[in-house]
Amino acid sequence: MTSAAGPSAAPPLPVFADVDTGVDDTFALAYLLASDDAELVGIASTGGNVPVEQVCRNNLGLLELLEVSDVPVSCGSPQPLSAPLRTAEDTHGPTGLGYAELPATDRVPTAHDSAEAWxxxxxxxxxxxxxxxxxxxxxxxxxxxxxPALPTMVRRLVIMGGSFDYRGNTTPVSEWNIAVDPEAAAEVFAAWGNAGLRPDTHELPIVCGLNLTESIVLTPKILARLASAADSHSMTMSVLDERGYRSAAANPLIRVLEDAMRFYFEFHFDQGEGYLAHLHDPFAAAVALDPGLVTTRTTTVDVELDGTLTRGMTIADWNGHWGRPPNASIAVAGAAGATAPLPTVFFDRFIERVAPFARRFG
Structure with missing residues (x-):
């Protein structure tokens, strides 16, 4: 589909998004749909934050809310490759969208699964x-x-996952997306490492790990800026608010984003991190459209599968000890020479894109 935000001078990039929607995945999809430089050509549903059937319902409901009719949604495997599925309703709420409610829809996923959709x-x-x-x-x-030829066919792959020289958020050393299915992550990194890609013609996967994404901190004040820019003024959220208080925004997209994010804020507060949230997934979406947002470091990445304490840990062989070809470009900082901190650059861009898009529904 062409972004509903308006025409663009350059042809939009065809983007295929594989998500486990998920509060921050919802923000990522809104960002893609609001971006003139993106053509969302498919959404794959993966079990993670909630089971895959609920992820599918969330993706279809979001498209219904946003009146998007031409983006196919596929349903993926209900289980990881080897391990039982673990989900995160404590983080994202029973449906994956916190307190938000999406409209009912008679839309259905594609007849083919998400692997075939890829x-x-x-x-x-x-x-x-x-x-x-x-x-x-x-x-x-x-x-x-x-x-197996997929690495040579994809122009760019951006992965939100892993943690490099930084703590984990699921175990002391593992990040959620990798921890849910370490075997799958190991296979993906190995596939790109074994593909024999030429650096001058193919990009290595850009990996946005916790080492960078945890700096992308959304606060109630920033969320209020989005609502104001969308001409949908509502009360700025506060830690003093009653738990589960619902958004009064008239704009349906802003209302969904605020109701979803309130649950996310409350979770982070209960974890001792403050009344805030890390926007891992929309940041990765922004990097997918513009890799120039970040400085990357090329390396070889592998995933620990057997460690009693370290299963799911992502290891970067920065110094080439393994003697294996590089298979990833790790995002390690904002763009060199940027005049503003990376979170400021990202949130300004997010509001510039999503606010006008939201006004279509106000």
Whole structure:
């Protein structure tokens, strides 16, 4: 589909998003749909924050809310490759969207699963497709098993996952998306490392880990800026608010984003982090459209699968001890020479795109 935000001078990038929606995945999808430089050509649903059937319902309901009719939604594997599925309703709420409610819809997912959806999109947009994964890598790993040439067909892959020289958020050393399906993550990194890609013609996957995404801190004040820019003024959230207090915004998109984010704020507060939230997934979406937002460091990444205490840990071989070809570009900082801190750059861009898009529904 072409972004509803208006015409663009350059052809939009075809983007295939693999998500486990999810509060911050919802923000990521809103960002993509609001961006003139993106054409969202498919949404794959992955079990993670909530089971895959609920992820599918969330994706279809969001498209219903935003009156988007031409983006296919596929349903992925209900389980990780090897381990039982773990979900995060404590973080994202019973449905994955906090307190938000999406409209009922009679939309249905595609007849083919998400692994096949990856392959179909890669063939349809060979050499041009931008892949974005903001959930576990199960679907992509299954797609690679069926179509090993995928790394040579995708123009760019951006992964929100892992943690590099930084703590984990699921175990002391592992990040959520990798921890849910470490085997899938290991297979994806291995596939790109074994593909024999030429650096001058193919990009390595850009990996946005907790080492950078935890700096993208959303506060009630920033969320209020979004609502104001969308001409949908509502009360700025506060830690003093009654738990579960619902948004009074008239704008349906702003209302969903605020009701989803309130639950996320409350979770982070209960974890001792403050009344705030880390916007991991929309930041990765922004990088998918504009890698120039970040400084990256090329390396070889692997995933620990057997460690009693370290399963799911992402290890970067910065100094080439393994003697294996590089398979990832790790985002380590904002753009060199940027005149503003990375969170400021990102949130300004998010509001500039999503606020006018939201006004369409006000």
């Amino acid at each position: 392959i179909l999109a890669a063939h349809a947009y060979s050499g041009e497709l931008v892949g974005l994964v903001t959930g576990p890598l199960t679907n992509l790993a299954l797609a690679l098993r069926a179509e």
